[in-house]
Structures are given as C-alpha cells and as structure tokens.
Amino acid sequence: MGTEESNYSQINPKRCKGCAACVVACPHGCIEIGSEINQMGYQFARFAVRKCIACGMCFYSCPEFGAITVFKKPRKGA
Amino acid sequence: MHTIKHQKARSLYPTFDRKAPGADVSHYCPGCGHGTVHNLIAEAIDDLGIQDRTIFCSPVGCSVFAYYYFDVGNIQCAHGRAPAVASAIRRTHEEAIVISYQGDGDLAGIGMSQIVHAANRGENITVFFINNAIYGMTGGQMAPTTILGQNTVTTPAGRLAANEGFPVGVAEIINSLQAPVFVERVSLAGPVKVMKARMAIRKALRNQVEKKGFSLVEILSPCPVNWKMTAVESRRWLENNLEPVFPVGNLRDLPKGPFDQVDKKKARISDRKILEILGVGEEEVHTGTVRLKEEQNFKIAGFGGQGVLSTGILLANCAIAEGLKTTWLPSYGAEMRGGTANASINISHETIGSPIVSFPNALMVMNLPSLDAFEDTVRPGGAIYVNSSLAPRKVRREDVTAYHIPASDIANDLGGIQCASVILLTVYALVSGAITIETLQKVIPLAIKRKNLVDLNMRAIEVGIAWHRENCPKEEKTTEV
Ligand SMILES: Cc1ncc(C[n+]2csc(CCOP(=O)(O)OP(=O)(O)O)c2C)c(N)n1
Numbered sequence: 383m384g385t386e387e388s389n390y391s392q393i394n395p396k397r398c399k400g401c402a403a404c405v406v407a408c409p410h411g412c413i414e415i416g417s418e419i420n421q422m423g424y425q426f427a428r429f430a431v432r433k434c435i436a437c438g439m440c441f442y443s444c445p446e447f448g449a450i451t452v453f454k455k456p457r458k459g460a
Numbered sequence: 461m462h463t464i465k466h467q468k469a470r471s472l473y474p475t476f477d478r479k480a481p482g483a484d485v486s487h488y489c490p491g492c493g494h495g496t497v498h499n500l501i502a503e504a505i506d507d508l509g510i511q512d513r514t515i516f517c518s519p520v521g522c523s524v525f526a527y528y529y530f531d532v533g534n535i536q537c538a539h540g541r542a543p544a545v546a547s548a549i550r551r552t553h554e555e556a557i558v559i560s561y562q563g564d565g566d567l568a569g570i571g572m573s574q575i576v577h578a579a580n581r582g583e584n585i586t587v588f589f590i591n592n593a594i595y596g597m598t599g600g601q602m603a604p605t606t607i608l609g610q611n612t613v614t615t616p617a618g619r620l621a622a623n624e625g626f627p628v629g630v631a632e633i634i635n636s637l638q639a640p641v642f643v644e645r646v647s648l649a650g651p652v653k654v655m656k657a658r659m660a661i662r663k664a665l666r667n668q669v670e671k672k673g674f675s676l677v678e679i680l681s682p683c684p685v686n687w688k689m690t691a692v693e694s695r696r697w698l699e700n701n702l703e704p705v706f707p708v709g710n711l712r713d714l715p716k717g718p719f720d721q722v723d724k725k726k727a728r729i730s731d732r733k734i735l736e737i738l739g740v741g742e743e744e745v746h747t748g749t750v751r752l753k754e755e756q757n758f759k760i761a762g763f764g765g766q767g768v769l770s771t772g773i774l775l776a777n778c779a780i781a782e783g784l785k786t787t788w789l790p791s792y793g794a795e796m797r798g799g800t801a802n803a804s805i806n807i808s809h810e811t812i813g814s815p816i817v818s819f820p821n822a823l824m825v826m827n828l829p830s831l832d833a834f835e836d837t838v839r840p841g842g843a844i845y846v847n848s849s850l851a852p853r854k855v856r857r858e859d860v861t862a863y864h865i866p867a868s869d870i871a872n873d874l875g876g877i878q879c880a881s882v883i884l885l886t887v888y889a890l891v892s893g894a895i896t897i898e899t900l901q902k903v904i905p906l907a908i909k910r911k912n913l914v915d916l917n918m919r920a921i922e923v924g925i926a927w928h929r930e931n932c933p934k935e936e937k938t939t940e941v
C-alpha cells in the first residue's frame with residue numbers, strides 16, 4: 383500500500399460488511415469498495431488513496447466493531 | 461513508527477461468541493446505526509474509566525444482544541422496562557453507571573410509561589434512545605416514531621395522521637418534564653453529525669458520573685434493511701425525511717438537576733420508619749441466642765384461610781428476631797378462601813440462595829390433601845407435623861419423625877380454631893430448636909393486631925408446650941407418637 387510516509391486507515395476485510403458508510407464519510411475519498419468478496423459474502427472496503435489526514439470520520443461512521451483502525455504517520459525526526 | 465489514532469474500544473469484547481467461537485462481527489445488518497452507537501458508547505466508557513462499574517440494560521429489539529458486545533455488567537430487560545430496571549439498579553448500587561439502551565418500539569411504544577416516570581423521578585441514569593422510525597427486529601412494522609407517509613409493513617399506504625396518529629417526539633416529551641438535566645437529539649446521517657452524536661453520548665455519561673441526574677440522547681439512526689434501501693441511501697433519507705420531523709439539537713443542558721442526588725438519597729424513608737408508620741415493630745425483638753442444628757427448609761401447607769401463609773410469616777419473623785437469615789415464599793391459588801395454600805420458609809445462619817423449598821426437612825400439614833401431596837417430598841431424617849384433626853391418617857414414611865397433633869380440636873376447645881397452626885408451630889419450635897418460645901411470645905403481639913386473638917395465641921403456645929411435654933420423650937429424636 384505504500385503507507386510508510388502517510389496516515390492511513392486499515393480495514394479488516396473479515397470484519398467489513400461493505401456498507402460503504404466509510405466511503406461516503408471520508409472527506410478525502412481515501413476509501414473505496416473493492417471487487418473482492420470476503421468470507422461473509424460482502425464486497426469489502428479498502429483504503430485506496432494516500433491522502434488520509436487520520437481524522438477518524440471513517441472510523442466513527444463504521445457500524446462494525448474494529449473493522450477500521452486509523453494510523454498516524456511517524457512525526458518528522460521521530 | 462506509525463501510531464494508532466483510532467481503534468476498537470476496550471469495553472467491547474475481543475470476540476463475540478454468540479454465533480461461533482472467535483466470531484468478531486456484529487449480528488446487525490450492514491450499515492445499521494446500532495453498531496455505530498455501540499462504538500461511540502464503548503469509547504466513552506473507556507475514556508471515562510467506568511468499564512468496571514457500568515451496567516448496561518439492553519432492550520428487546522435488534523439490540524437485544526448488546527450483552528454479547530459490551531464487556532461490562534449487563535442485564536437484558538423485558539420489553540420497554542429497561543428504565544425501571546435501571547432505576548432499581550440506581551437505587552441499590554450507588555457507584556454503578558447505569559445505561560438504558562432502547563429502540564423506538566421499546567421506549568416509545570410498549571415502554572412509554574416507564575421512560576416518562578424514570579425521567580420524571582430524575583433518576584441518575586443515562587438513556588440512549590435509538591430512533592429508527594420502525595420496528596427493526598420484527599420485520600418493519602410502524603413505530604410510534606414512524607413519520608407521516610412512511611411505508612411500513614403495517615402502514616403499506618404510508619402512515620396517516622387520521623388513522624395512526626402523529627409521530628411522537630420523545631426528546632420533546634422528556635424535555636417537558638422538570639427533572640431531567642440533559643436532553644439532546646442527534647443524527648447519524650453523516651460523519652459530522654456522527655461526531656456531534658459522539659459528544660452528546662459522552663456528555664450524557666459524564667453527567668451521570670458527576671451525579672447530575674437524568675440524561676437522554678435520542679439518536680436518529682438508519683435501518684437500511686427495513687427502510688428497503690442501501691446503507692448510503694438510508695443516511696440520505698434520514699437527513700432529508702427524519703430530521704425535518706425530529707429536529708436535531710440540544711433541548712436541555714442544565715449545570716445541575718432540580719435536586720441533588722445526595723438529597724434524593726436522604727429523601728428515602730428507612731425501613732425502620734416505614735415499620736413505625738405502619739404501626740408495627742415499635743418494639744424490636746432481638747434475642748439472637750439460637751444456634752441451628754441444621755438449616756431449616758420448612759414447608760407449611762393447608763387450606764386457604766387456615767393461617768398457612770401468616771403462620772409462615774410468623775415463623776420467618778421469629779427467625780429474624782433470632783438474628784437468623786430467612787426467606788418466606790407463598791404459593792396459593794386464585795381463591796382467597798378454601799383453595800390450597802402453602803408457604804416455604806428457609807432459616808439459616810448463611811445467606812440463602814433460593815427461597816424455594818422442594819425437599820423440606822420440616823413439613824407442617826394442616827389437612828389430609830396436604831399430607832398426601834407433600835409427605836414424599838420430606839428428606840429422610842426430617843420431621844412432619846400433622847394436624848391430625850383434619851388429616852386423620854398416620855404418616856406412612858418410616859425414615860422421618862411424625863408428630864400427630866389434634867391441633868384443630870384443641871384450638872376449638874381453647875376458643876378459636878384459628879390458633880391451630882400456632883399449636884403446631886410451638887411443637888415445631890420445641891422439637892427443632894430453630895426458634896425459642898420466648899421469641900414466639902414476643903413476636904406474636906407484634907404480628908397480630910386484635911387483642912383477643914393475641915390472648916388466644918398465647919394460650920395456644922401454652923397448650924403446645926404441654927402437648928410436647930406429655931408426648932415427646934426428653935430426647936426428641938426417638939419419637940414416633
Ligand atoms: C412483550 C413483547 N411484545 C412484543 C414483542 C415483539 N417485539 C420484539 S422486538 C419489537 C420491536 C422492536 O422495535 P424497536 O424498539 O424499534 O427496536 P429495533 O429492533 O428497531 O432496534 C417487538 C414489538 C416482544 N418481544 N415482547
């Protein structure tokens with residue numbers, strides 16, 4: 383995913399029901415619904431665009447438990 | 461190194477084993493608002509540091525299984541009754557943080573009176589009201605909050621005011637009462653609104669931690685499945701259709717309630733005071749000398765009207781006066797007189813787990829049907845006290861001790877058939893040693909109001925003592941009389 387230098391939101395495919403609440407919640411269009419299908423039969427969401435500001439909008443909008451975890455990039459010089 | 465900014469709350473279990481061990485998804489439909497609200501509440505519980513003292517009262521509805529998700533104390537309540545359960549917990553568990561989580565069918569339909577009264581009493585609890593304008597769990601029937609024109613299974617042509625009335629504004633109703641401190645309506649229609657909901661949920665819980673009083677947050681929440689749309693469409697529909705009917709915003713946020721929760725506690729009447737008002741127990745009997753040979757599992761049975769239940773209460777009160785632990789559990793038919801009745805009394809030095817007595821070690825039967833019904837339930841080595849006036853056969857069991865006492869005949873001679881059970885109880889007291897005669901003599905005047913009946917029962921005790929002296933050899937274990 384090439385997220386070493388940016389914030390990102392990690393979506394656990396096994397916990398995602400593909401509702402797309404996170405997709406419409408993200409102010410930077412970082413998340414999309416992929417084409418793969420998970421074990422429950424849902425087309426799950428995935429983090430796709432590296433413009434994440436770690437705002438947590440996707441996280442708070444998601445109705446599942448722990449489907450999304452948001453990571454903040456390392457601080458400069460850290 | 462990346463750092464975690466937002467992650468699953470600690471107050472949610474790592475896995476949810478309802479469906480299968482290790483499962484980690486909810487049972488909610490994709491895009492359901494319940495899950496979002498659960499996450500927000502769990503995060504607030506974490507941040508306030510109240511996980512180990514939170515008690516979550518879940519409703520009937522789609523969120524009936526909330527206890528599979530929240531790693532806190534949980535009670536699943538009868539439909540609409542969560543506020544009553546929460547009130548009871550509030551008043552018995554001072555440090556508990558009590559959450560009542562309810563849907564619109566639960567809170568505004570079947571449970572409307574519960575929520576109004578809990579709010580009106582200003583219970584220091586937090587209510588999260590999930591308004592999805594429909595009955596989710598049962599398949600999409602009209603709810604009190606269904607909006608006009610909305611199609612549901614039970615309003616297929618749309619809700620009509622003339623037929624089904626208007627949608628009920630719960631936040632407004634609660635805000636019309638004096639006692640609540642915090643009432644806010646929020647929406648899950650979009651991420652910014654979700655963040656507002658998050659703030660309201662935190663505030664409503666913090667109020668309780670600070671013992672401010674009753675807080676309610678109404679949350680407009682999508683039910684995509686029963687609204688028959690996608691999760692994304694449902695959020696748009698919520699914004700365009702529910703929000704105009706149920707305006708979001710804070711309706712009340714008081715710095716403190718109309719009464720201080722400490723005053724509320726002080727306002728409670730003590731048990732002692734209640735007894736005083738009722739005119740009983742002015743004179744507290746407390747002897748506390750008895751050492752039980754064994755825990756007493758006592759059953760008394762007879763016709764209704766033979767004093768079965770009241771004799772049971774008398775025994776339990778004597779046990780209390782002895783400083784023992786006791787329970788009294790009555791069982792009777794619908795008829796006040798003439799039916800069958802029995803009462804179970806446990807007496808112990810230890811806390812009693814269950815009030816039920818299935819296999820007594822002491823049985824008192826006032827008539828033949830009761831002897832027939834319960835003789836076989838007595839534990840080997842136990843005792844049966846028979847009113848032989850009305851149960852004229854002998855006890856058949858050989859592994860129990862039987863006392864056949866013509867109590868009704870003796871009582872009749874004494875001047876009142878009502879005291880038959882006290883004659884038997886006296887013999888039981890002397891044989892078992894569970895209560896003393898002295899205690900019985902002190903408790904009877906407190907338990908019986910009419911003076912002439914007190915005298916009658918005092919004489920019954922004397923007769924019981926005499927019967928025991930004449931019929932029971934010194935070592936009571938040898939008796940078969
Ligand atoms: C005493 C009783 N009456 C009726 C029902 C059937 N019932 C189960 S859930 C429900 C309504 C739930 O609707 P709501 O409170 O809006 O919760 P939701 O499922 O939408 O979250 C009803 C009527 C019941 N379980 N118990």
Ligand code: SF4
Pocket residue numbers: 390391407408409410411412413433434435436437438439440441452
């Ligand atoms: S944290 Fe914010 S910016 Fe990042 S993916 Fe989620 S919603 Fe988008």
Ligand code: SF4
Pocket residue numbers: 393397398399400401402403404405426427443444445446449450491
């Ligand atoms: S909001 Fe959650 S469940 Fe819905 S698509 Fe996004 S990650 Fe999946």
Ligand code: SF4
Pocket residue numbers: 487488489491492493494522592596597682683684685686
């Ligand atoms: S029926 Fe509605 S309220 Fe119930 S789980 Fe599904 S979406 Fe949620």
